[in-house]
Amino acid sequence: MKKIYIPVVVAGALMLTAWGAPKIAAPSELTAPTPIEGSAGKYASPFTSDGVTAGWVTKSMQVKAAGQIGSMAGNYAGQKAMEQVPFVGGFLGKKAGEAMGRGIALKSIGGEAFLRSSTDLSFNSLNDMALFMYVNYSANPEYQKILDATYAIYPEFQTAYMPALQSASVGH
Template sequence: MSQNAIRSLLLVLLVLLVPLSRMEAGNTYADIAKAQMVIAEIQKIVDKYNKLTIDLEPPEPIHGNSGKFYCPFKEDGSLTEWANKALNVQAGAYAGEKAGSAAGKALASKVPLGGLMSNKIKKQGKKMGAMAAIGGDKFVKKTTALSFGSLDELIVYLHAAERGNPDYQSAVASAMAIYPDMQSRVDYAINQAYKKAAKAQKEAAKAAKKKSK
């Protein structure tokens, strides 16, 4: 192994093993703040559709961990082990995000159109860092009770089924830690779900009116 490779390995180990610094602790608060901002945006959508008195039905979850996207809640509405751990362990996510950012910059400078790929690499690095810090993909999967086939289904389920849960904000923050794309998908996914529900409501009302004639 080359000296540069050894230095890189030692640097990674140092970042992962040293207790959380103020900067890393700040990263935890930043994730919570992001979740709060996302939830504030969700509330705007809810307020808009509440005028139409639309009840949003949550997608049916897969009972077990066979789905691609894991739910931070158990069937009884309590947080899973991995969700609780995600809220307390952020060093790996922070290291992964920084490593991903560095890798993205390096790739962007050497590969044509690399700039378009760097953000994706950074997100993947953050996801891998979060997974490693929590205990790895196997641990997350093992401690998952509900899962979904798509990220949008997970987002809509959390909102429709658990938004009144006192741990809702924490659940969104922990899910965002392992699914970085969630932050940019929340608004769209919930908006589309409400539009679909509004359309179904109108069609049902029209059918009922036609039947009564």
């Protein structure tokens, strides 16, 4: 039986190679959405209108360890609290953990007021924010660190990022 697994895995990998895994267009091939001027949108932009990282991102990168600890503690506490709920406990536990982790990360940078005051652009859509960042700033040598800082404040952005880029890349 074990001998069957290897050929199946190899065949699967070859099919993905032949069909091609989802591809992402180069930033220059895509059009960035226009951000909201000001911080009234649901999501504060990690970049300001003059192209530098927002103050909240810089501060988040400085306290990265605190954010990671907060996220892990929040995830664990949320999962433990929800383990007793049949069927949906794992999902709700993850969501509760993300919220707790976000709260800790947000507090570590100075709170929502600092987040909003340190940027002059925002978005109402995670997809728009992902595409804007990718098109305009993915060549930045600190881009992965900026993404990580953004994930700490907006945990749901981490799961939305790649699908947003893949859907924008369809047909390019």
